Structures are given as C-alpha cells and as structure tokens.
Amino acid sequence: MKDLSDAPPVLRILIDPQLGRSHAPEIHWAWRWLLTTCGWVWQEVPPGAPCDVAWVCRAEDAPSARLVILANPSAWLKPEALHLGGVSQENGMAFPRYAGERAQGPLEEDADGRLICRRDVAFDVFWLATGQEERFYPRDRHGFHRLEDAAIFREGVLLMALASQIAAWLEKTLIHLGFRPPVPRWPAGRKAAVVAGHDVDYPEVNRLLEPARKLARWGAEGLRPALEVFSGQHHHWHFDDWVAMEQNLGLRSAFYFVPHRGSLLQYAAGTPDPFYDIFGEKFRRLFRFLRQAGVEIGLHASYRAYQSLELFRQEKQYLEEASGGPVSGNRHHYWHLDPKMPEETLWMHEQIGLEYDSSLVFDHFLGWRRGLLHPFFPFHPRLRRELATLQLPPAWMDDQLFQFRAYNQVRPTRLETLKLLAERVACQGGCLTVDIHDYVYDDHLFPGWRQTYQDLLYYLQERGDYWFATPLEIARHWAGRYRQILNISQGLKEGLAG
Numbered sequence: 217m218k219d220l221s222d223a224p225p226v227l228r229i230l231i232d233p234q235l236g237r238s239h240a241p242e243i244h245w246a247w248r249w250l251l252t253t254c255g256w257v258w259q260e261v262p263p264g265a266p267c268d269v270a271w272v273c274r275a276e277d278a279p280s281a282r283l284v285i286l287a288n289p290s291a292w293l294k295p296e297a298l299h300l301g302g303v304s305q306e307n308g309m310a311f312p313r314y315a316g317e318r319a320q321g322p323l324e325e326d327a328d329g330r331l332i333c334r335r336d337v338a339f340d341v342f343w344l345a346t347g348q349e350e351r352f353y354p355r356d357r358h359g360f361h362r363l364e365d366a367a368i369f370r371e372g373v374l375l376m377a378l379a380s381q382i383a384a385w386l387e388k389t390l391i392h393l394g395f396r397p398p399v400p401r402w403p404a405g406r407k408a409a410v411v412a413g414h415d416v417d418y419p420e421v422n423r424l425l426e427p428a429r430k431l432a433r434w435g436a437e438g439l440r441p442a443l444e445v446f447s448g449q450h451h452h453w454h455f456d457d458w459v460a461m462e463q464n465l466g467l468r469s470a471f472y473f474v475p476h477r478g479s480l481l482q483y484a485a486g487t488p489d490p491f492y493d494i495f496g497e498k499f500r501r502l503f504r505f506l507r508q509a510g511v512e513i514g515l516h517a518s519y520r521a522y523q524s525l526e527l528f529r530q531e532k533q534y535l536e537e538a539s540g541g542p543v544s545g546n547r548h549h550y551w552h553l554d555p556k557m558p559e560e561t562l563w564m565h566e567q568i569g570l571e572y573d574s575s576l577v578f579d580h581f582l583g584w585r586r587g588l589l590h591p592f593f594p595f596h597p598r599l600r601r602e603l604a605t606l607q608l609p610p611a612w613m614d615d616q617l618f619q620f621r622a623y624n625q626v627r628p629t630r631l632e633t634l635k636l637l638a639e640r641v642a643c644q645g646g647c648l649t650v651d652i653h654d655y656v657y658d659d660h661l662f663p664g665w666r667q668t669y670q671d672l673l674y675y676l677q678e679r680g681d682y683w684f685a686t687p688l689e690i691a692r693h694w695a696g697r698y699r700q701i702l703n704i705s706q707g708l709k710e711g712l713a714g
C-alpha cells in the first residue's frame with residue numbers, strides 16, 4: 217500500500233459539540249466508517265474554526281463549511297424508535313435513494329454558496345449498520361429472518377446497500393466541491409474485491425442421510441441422484457477440483473471447516489452440525505494440500521458455538537491444531553449468531569482473536585443485511601464501542617438462487633442477477649462476498665450450482681477491475697488501510713476497539 221503519510225488530503229470536520237458529547241461513541245463510529253470508507257484523512261476542528269464539512273444541528277453554527285449536514289438530535293436519542301415495518305412512507309418510498317438518478321441526494325445550495333443536506337446521513341448509516349429494524353422481523357426455528365412482508369425486502373432495499381450508497385454520495389459530493397480524491401480503496405487500481413469462500417458442510421456423503429436430504433429437497437426429481445449417492449457413484453469430495461478451477465481463473469478462496477463433530481442423534485434433536493472429523497487422516501492430508509496451494513483455511517463455527525465463548529475458542533484451537541497453521545477467519549454454520557443480539561456473537565470473534573467474520577446476512581435473501589457492501593468493524597450498542605474483528609458482509613449464498621430463487625430472481629438469469637450485484641459493488645468500491653458450499657461441485661447432483669459460480673468468477677476476471685485475493689488477504693488490506701487513515705487523522709476517536 218502507498219504510504220499514507222505522504223501529504224494526504226485532510227478534511228476538516230466540525231461535529232456538533234452537544235451531540236458530540238452525549239453520543240460521542242456512536243457518532244464518531246458513523247463518521248469514522250464514512251470517512252475511512254471514502255478514504256479521507258480528517259481533522260476534527262472546534263466550533264468557530266474554519267471547516268470543510270460540518271455536522272451540526274443548526275446551519276448557522278458553521279458559516280465557513282462547504283458542506284453542512286444537519287444532525288437529527290431526536291433520532292440519536294432513540295435510534296430504535298425509527299421503525300419502517302411493512303408500510304411504505306414518503307409516497308411509496310420508505311427509503312431515500314442516494315445514488316442513480318438522484319445523484320445529488322438530499323442537497324440544496326444556500327445563499328452563502330454552502331451545500332446543505334437536511335437529512336442526517338450519519339444517523340442513517342448508524343441505524344442501518346446496527347440493524348435497528350431487525351428486531352421487528354419474524355424468525356424461524358433456526359433464527360432465519362422472514363422478510364416477505366418487510367419494506368426492506370419488498371422495495372428491493374437489500375440489493376441497494378444504502379449505507380454504502382451514502383459513502384459513495386459523500387465522496388462524489390466532496391470531489392465535486394474540489395476536495396482532492398481520497399486514498400484508493402483497493403490495490404493496483406482495482407475498483408473492488410471478490411471474497412470467495414466455501415462452507416464445508418458435507419464433504420463426505422452419509423449414504424443414508426444424504427439420499428434422504430435429496431428426496432426432501434427435490435421430491436421425485438431427487439430420486440435418481442439419491443440412488444446414485446446411495447450406490448456410491450457420486451460423492452462430494454471435490455476439493456482438488458474446486459482449487460484447480462479457481463486457480464485457472466487466478467483466484468484463491470477459503471474453505472471453512474466445522475471442528476465440532478455432530479451426529480445423527482444431535483441432528484434429529486435440532487443441532488444440525490456436520491459429521492466429519494477434522495482430526496482424521498483424510499482431513500490432515502487435505503489441510504496440507506490446501507495450505508500448499510495457498511488456499512485459506514477458516515473456521516465454520518458450529519451451530520451452537522455462539523452459546524459458549526470457551527467452546528467457540530476451543531473450536532478455533534482444534535482447527536489450528538488439525539490443520540497445522542493459524543485460523544483467522546470465520547463464518548457461522550447456518551449463519552447462527554445470537555438471535556436476539558447478533559453483536560454479542562460478533563464480540564466473541566474479537567475475544568477469541570479472529571481477524572474477520574463473514575456471517576451477517578439474511579439466509580433466504582440476496583443482498584446486504586446491514587446496508588454495507590464495504591467491510592466494516594461493527595459497533596456494539598451495549599459496549600458502546602467498535603469491535604476489533606472486521607465483518608466482510610456476504611452478498612450471495614449459492615442457495616439463494618436455487619432453493620430460495622422465488623425470493624431472489626430479480627433478473628432473467630442467475631448470472632444476470634449476480635452481474636447486477638457485481639456492478640453495484642464495483643460502482644461503490646466495495647467487496648463482493650460470496651458463499652458457495654463445498655458439496656455442490658458435482659453438476660449431476662447440483663445442476664447449475666458450480667457453473668453459476670464459475671460464470672461469475674469468469675465475468676469478474678473479464679471485467680479486470682476486481683481484485684482477486686483470499687478473504688484473509690482482503691480483510692488485512694482493509695484493516696491496514698483503516699488503521700493507517702485513523703492513525704494520521706485527528707479527532708473522532710471515541711469508542712474505538714480495546
């Protein structure tokens with residue numbers, strides 16, 4: 217990365233003194249995310265000093281600012297009070313748009329030539345990123361949210377990544393005002409990054425359970441694959457095929473393993489953990505092969521890992537022992553986070569020393585659960601501080617375009633749907649995080665699954681503006697860039713991670 221201390225563009229920002237005192241951790245978090253995501257180094261200035269951007273309750277308090285964003289004090293007092301539910305507001309638009317045809321956003325110019333934004337976009341970022349609306353959605357027995365009646369789903373908001381749109385809007389507005397372009401987000405002139413990972417759920421076929429799963433999933437159509445799996449003609453062990461296919465496209469991905477060994481009995485009793493043993497010789501050979509190929513080995517925390525810090529920590533240690541190397545990234549099996557307060561689980565990631573996690577998604581639904589398509593250090597509302605483990609927010613899990621396609625078929629083909637996501641990520645300079653299960657490689661057993669993923673990778677490679685690296689390399693790049701910007705910036709430092 218370029219040395220940021222080499223005369224970076226510094227943005228002078230004024231934060232409303234009163235709100236900046238009462239809600240410092242929350243407000244500083246939102247502004248840090250906005251400014252580091254854009255890539256501006258900042259200097260927080262006191263009232264009365266010259267400034268470029270002012271976030272204040274009254275525009276007259278910032279006569280010298282070029283951009284004034286009006287703060288909404290009542291919203292910060294009670295963020296949970298803003299509830300959209302299933303009813304649209306604002307003439308059918310529950311959510312303001314910040315991009316596309318309304319690129320100007322909610323801006324007007326005043327008599328002094330200042331741009332005034334009457335919407336508190338910093339609050340919008342905080343509200344979205346902390347998932348304030350989620351508590352109102354019904355959940356099923358696995359904790360998966362049912363969004364069919366929610367405005368956020370019905371109006372396609374999940375695919376918009378609204379918080380990231382706000383960052384892109386801020387960047388465009390400031391560049392338009394003549395501020396020097398910010399620090400690039402990705403290396404080598406790339407616009408975006410692709411984070412590709414495989415959850416290893418069923419690498420070895422259980423010859424009794426797997427045919428039953430296939431029948432349950434596909435009904436009569438599943439009969440032939442079920443017989444073929446039962447008779448041993450087809451299997452799920454395709455690690456070398458995945459690696460070869462990705463190497464051909466210049467990609468190294470991550471495989472996430474579950475260290476806790478489940479059983480049929482536990483499965484039947486409501487704990488659907490995989491059955492494999494990471495300490496088996498077959499897996500030790502596999503780990504050596506993956507590490508030699510430069511592929512990342514990550515943790516697929518078991519279904520109930522979030523219920524015990526010690527067990528969670530142990531799972532990470534077991535995988536490190538079995539795989540003969542460090543484990544720094546995680547994704548939860550069944551995306552199973554603390555259903556009442558996901559941040560309690562995200563805090564555990566920090567406590568067991570994970571560098572990144574990638575589990576904040578709505579299981580059945582494509583798109584960005586918290587409105588961010590950029591990586592972020594989540595804010596913990598109870599601790600009132602940022603967490604030290606980076607979140608790489610998933611955009612697509614394979615099944616969303618197959619079993620759950622009824623919710624997600626927004627374009628004529630699967631590839632067209634994914635191209636739409638990829639284009640949005642590239643426009644806003646984020647990362648496209650995808651989750652493809654290990655067991656779907658065989659086209660015969662899972663028609664079209666691997667092909668869809670391969671077509672996406674081919675498309676991204678052809679575009680030429682995507683950075684291909686392992687999820688951990690991408691997380692480290694983003695975290696390093698964040699800390700460099702933070703270290704040379706002044707102010708906005710309340711509520712930092714330990």
Ligand SMILES: [Zn+2]
Pocket residue numbers: 415416417516548549550
């Ligand atoms: Zn899983």
